[in-house]
Structure formats: C-alpha cells, structure tokens
Amino acid sequence: MTLFVWKGLIIASADGIKGFCLALAVKLKAVVAARADxxxxxxxxxxxxxxxxxxxxxxxxxxxxxxxxxxxxxxxxxxxxxxxxxxxxxxxxxxxxxxxxxxxxxxxxxxxxxxxxxxxxxxxx
Structure with missing residues (x-):
C-alpha cells in the first residue's frame, strides 16, 4: 500500500490503482469543498x-x-x-x-x- 498527499488529502492506494484513487480524491475534494461553501x-x-x-x-x-x-x-x-x-x-x-x-x-x-x-x-x- 502506498500513501501520498494530493491537494491536502491523504490518499492510500494499493499498487497499480493510483489513478483510481486520484479520481476518487477529486470527487472527495468536491464534496469537502461543497460542505465548506x-x-x-x-x-x-x-x-x-x-x-x-x-x-x-x-x-x-x-x-x-x-x-x-x-x-x-x-x-x-x-x-x-x-x-x-x-x-x-x-x-x-x-x-x-x-x-x-x-x-x-x-x-x-x-x-x-x-x-x-x-x-x-x-x-x-
């Protein structure tokens, strides 16, 4: 498992699915931003x-x-x-x-x- 930080989010991904995790992080970031607005x-x-x-x-x-x-x-x-x-x-x-x-x-x-x-x-x- 790999941990990395992307735009303030800590993302955990299994090797080989980092792209999927980034897409999920983009959606999560949008939800977090919506809650802040x-x-x-x-x-x-x-x-x-x-x-x-x-x-x-x-x-x-x-x-x-x-x-x-x-x-x-x-x-x-x-x-x-x-x-x-x-x-x-x-x-x-x-x-x-x-x-x-x-x-x-x-x-x-x-x-x-x-x-x-x-x-x-x-x-x-």
Missing part, C-alpha cells in the same frame, strides 16, 4: 396559496441551515436573518429569470405569481 446551507421553504382550487401565489421563506454553526449543529433549518434572506432571495430571483419566473420580494419573503391561470381539471366537465 455557505451557499449549500441556504434554501427556501415554499408555501403554496390557492384561490378557488387554483394556484394563486407561492411564498418563499428563506432559511439558513447553519453554515457558521459548529459541525454537530449544522443542517437544522431556521429562518434566515434579514441580510441573508435578501441575499438568498436575490440570488434565486436572478437564477429564475432565464426560465421566465418572476419573484418579487416583500418583507423578506419571495412571492411567485403564476403568469397564466393554472387549468383546473374539473373545468373540462
């Missing part, structure tokens, strides 16, 4: 509102999963503070534009309104 600890909870059995609005509540908390406490959702909520919603707003989805932001909540009425299957009768 605060963006992976931010999200929204969606609440759908209906009017006469038709989707009227979707409210998006920004949440923080605790990137800055100690490791054992990460992943527990809480409402994002005002600054982080704005960043989350503005990023989501920008990412949604190419798909024609408009998100308005009001009092720290994202609001999506359907552009066209959503058809109700009961209308066909």
């Amino acid at each position: 605060p963006i992976f600890y931010e999200s929204v909870i969606a609440k759908s509102l209906y009017n006469e059995n038709r989707l009227a609005e979707i409210h998006l509540f920004p949440i923080d999963l605790g990137h800055s908390k100690r490791f054992a406490n990460r992943g527990v959702p809480s409402l994002a503070d005002t600054v982080k909520a704005s960043l989350i919603l503005e990023r989501l707003q920008k990412l949604s534009e190419p798909f024609g989805t408009k998100i308005t932001i009001k009092d720290g909540v994202g609001i999506v309104r359907p552009a066209l009425p959503v058809p109700n299957h009961n209308d066909a009768r």
